[in-house]
Amino acid sequence: MQLERGTASTQVAAEKGTGKRSAQRTRQRVLDVSLALFNELGAPNVTTNHIADAAEISPGNLYYHYRHKEDIVMALYERYEAAVGDIVGGASGGAVDDLWLVIHLTFEVVDDFRFIHRDLSDLCTAYPALRVRFQRGLESGIERMSGYCRGLARAGEIEASPEEAHALAVNVSLVTTYWLNLQALRHASLAAMGRAGDDALSEGVFQVLSLITPYLRGERQEEFRRVARRYLPN
């Protein structure tokens, strides 16, 4: 992550007239336009020619940088994983107070890479490598959330058996994973679906919070309800 010799501007200058650009830059641009196209049309509906066009390079050149469409998808998935990792890594080890913030940030990342969940099953059968990575990430996410919930239960913050705490964690993961997807389906105009509106995102946070709220007790519950209310559409 500490590559990038020379500033972008000096690179551009050095590339002038040669007709060549740094491989790094081209690869980055391919990923950027691919992400945009995948999100807009769904990965299965974006062809390699389509990507090459948008990146303003030839199909042949595209395959010089990425031998298979799968390679592009995997590279983007790694970006997604890294972004998610930044969030949980930055979370201050388990305070209830900023749980809502973690949820919110997570939804933003899920939105940025919404193509992943849009055709998740199909992508995972087409690209087995993606399946194993996704499985790993999902399980570890569930496990982390489950541990967090069971911790709350032990601390007496929520009233739930270990099984219920785990079920709660799984439901949180499920809603986080599919909420924006379902919301896009519900409110999609006939036009291609662009980025989810702030509404859809806020509603998602509300949905997740409303999974947790009823388990809380007394004071804590009120606190949560106040936060949740901020995420209501009205």
Next chain:
Amino acid sequence: MQLERGTASTQVAAEKGTGKRSAQRTRQRVLDVSLALFNELGAPNVTTNHIADAAEISPGNLYYHYRHKEDIVMALYERYEAAVGDIVGGASGGAVDDLWLVIHLTFEVVDDFRFIHRDLSDLCTAYPALRVRFQRGLESGIERMSGYCRGLARAGEIEASPEEAHALAVNVSLVTTYWLNLQALRHASLAAMGRAGDDALSEGVFQVLSLITPYLRGERQEEFRRVARRYLPN
């Protein structure tokens, strides 16, 4: 629905030697094998030739019966809708007691037609007619569940604001829609995914019940917990 002149056996007899079969029977068989293939491989990965092969007819003949692949998908979706309608229609208007049964039966239908939710987004963009039908069904499902939950709230059975009751209903719909899908993703071997095991189905019921349980109070909650426990894997 009251067609079917003559029994199946007399039809078969009448068809002998002519090389022709009743259009009804052929169409049914096409739908049956399509459903099986879609569920096994995912609709996008099943070609019309594939279907023709499995139905033991020629590609040309397939297109005599169904002009487009979309027609097959839509016919199957109508089957699905009808099956769901049977469940909610048969439910004895709102007793809490057999809510778990409705959930269980719903999961079975969702499982029978799991190809629908597997590639939902992609199918809906490919077939706009499907999108509108699905949207309608989803919204009416949410609305019914929401009304049910708000009713429980009014009756004092659960402690939830109207907004929370609605959020609960949405989460119930979401989990019901995507649970088996996610579960197939989690536990899929490299082999094609067959019907969900009884485990996955029971766990799904448990997940949905655990959405509702924490909202209940005292006696009712205990009752629900007892039912839910029956759905635990162990």
Next chain:
DNA sequence: GTCTATAAATGGATAGAC
């Protein structure tokens, strides 16, 4: 109603020149 043969279009991927 059913078949064979094939059209028409698309998509992933490669070869070889510059």
Next chain:
DNA sequence: GTCTATCCATTTATAGAC
């Protein structure tokens, strides 16, 4: 690094004989 041209496989759908 980049391009043009093209191969090869696949897929939907049709034409026309039986």
